[in-house]
Amino acid sequence: MRPGGALFALLASLLLLLLLRLLWCWTDAPARSRFLVEESREATHSSPAAPRKLRSSATLPPRTGNSTYLNEKSLHLMERCQNLQAGLETLSNRTGKNTQRLLCAQHYNRHRDNCSQPGRYSEDEYLQIITNIQSCPWKRQVEEYENFRAKLASCCDAVQNFIVSQNNTPIGTNMTYEVESKSKIQIKENIFDMLPVFQPFVGYSFNQCAVVGNGGILNQSLCGAEIDKADFVFRCNLPPTTGNVTNDVGTKTNLVTLNPSIIKLRYGNLKEKKAIFLEDVAAYGDAFVLLPAFSFRANTAASFKVYYTLKESKARQKVLFFHPKYLKNLALFWRTKGVTEYRLSSGLMITSVAVELCENVKLYGFWPFSRTGENMPVSHHYYDNKLPKRGFHEMPKEYSQILQLHVKGILKLQFSKCETA
Template sequence: MSYEVESKKEIPIKENIFHMFPASQPFVEYPYNQCAVVGNGGILNNSLCGAEIDKSDFVFRCNLPPITGNISKDVGSKTNLVTINPSIIIQKYGNLKEKKAIFLEDIATYGDAFLLLPAFSYRANTGSSFKVYYTLKESKARQKVLFFHPKYLKHLDLFWRTKGVTAYRLSTGLMIASIALELCENVKLYGFWPFSKTVEDTPINHHYYDNKLPKRGFHQMPKEYSQMLQLHMKGILQLQFSKCEIA
């Protein structure tokens, strides 16, 4: 199943949404030279990649991961864009009702980063995504909200289907890696490792901050990772498989 944006039925929106959209190109220094796409894989623990990540010109992160405290030595702290899955807004932040203050406190750790949401991918995502926009606007937060263009989501889905990735939906990691390849001259991926053991056969958690496994049937992680490996072998991007070298 692909995104609802492919449906001929329009997603019903009762409000004027155009004032939410950027008036100009938000990525002012595009194309960026060196970009880091930081996944959330457990392989990041004890990787000491934080300093290398933070030296990048533009850093992408996925789904509001923790970056403060001792973990920053492994994952870095610089963030230029971070995605938010609308399910996080509903499940973790109570759809920004009683937990609005906690949400604002959490996103403050990302500085001036863009918050990217799939408001127009599925009907269920629209309301929560709009709530993020209005919450930030009302609180005069530093972060700015961006929405995936529905046609971009459609064509991204169709492109990866031609490569054999026919999952219910693409993973956030693959989507952000795709965006990085469009915005950056050089792309390096950290924390992309969908396995339970390292190359040295050491057991690792699924995420660097917990061991919660994804829902079955939503993504095709082996096929996605196979595509990333092919891009790595062709020199189109770099995958970091192990600890980073300390300069």
């Protein structure tokens, strides 16, 4: 090769290298400039002698971006939970064709076209509500609790009034039945002697209380140990607590309700199945057995029979009777909140009592759905295999109110399995 050709080749190579270098600097400049900006920010917050390095993007620690993201996420969750509470209040206070569409469109990020037909509520939609509620961290709200408790005490005063006693029902009282309000019963000496002298819960203040419903959601929940740790445990309608259900529902019972219809249907009016009844009741230790003796006239004789059966057998349990005036006032209280049922359920009655008697209330086994949020079938009760009918069209008003109490931090609902130690 001639000397001129070699020189030309060398110059061409140098020019190519220079172009490549310039191209690399141009493409990398924005990234490096960002790093330099970061370094300059660090320099303003450190000593002049502090060594500074140029770090690669792989080694740069996360800065304000992550913090901003977490703050935005927290604010979004807070806003969603606030909207959730508003949605529940809307659901409880409004009926008709617009309620469901408002619920779907505004509060649960659901499109109007995906909502069920107006006025009909699908189980899927309500299970989504439960899922949203579970995503919101629960915290007891003392002010909300105190306000709600004060309203209950003002209308009903469970501490003084929810039990018929000798001090609030003297001999000779003409007591009006709760539901059959045109009928009355005179409190004669034989009835008066059945009553406790004073209200049994005056002067007591329970810290942790458990209200245990009978929903099939309790199956395999492993909530038994947690329930038994409560200071006071309420149960409804003489449910089983022994055998293979103990791990899920616990055994401790301080008060259990008993619907007089159970005496007829399950225990044959305490005739041929009297021994079975006494055996079942014995599982509750020294619990109170609470009956609505003065709600309907048909309840009275059956309730009195329970009293005499337990007394004659020298059972440890003590019989109490719901005061009909308390139940009537309680029904009026919940009616103002949209619960217009013919009569309140035992679960809502006892929940209302618990809020007045206890500082902290937790509900177990309250589940009006045919399946879990994971789409597993749920029996109507934890102690039977009877499934409720499919086609859930309307969310019970009572459960909607209980959900509101949970979201507001007044009480806590257990939706799934309990945490075990």
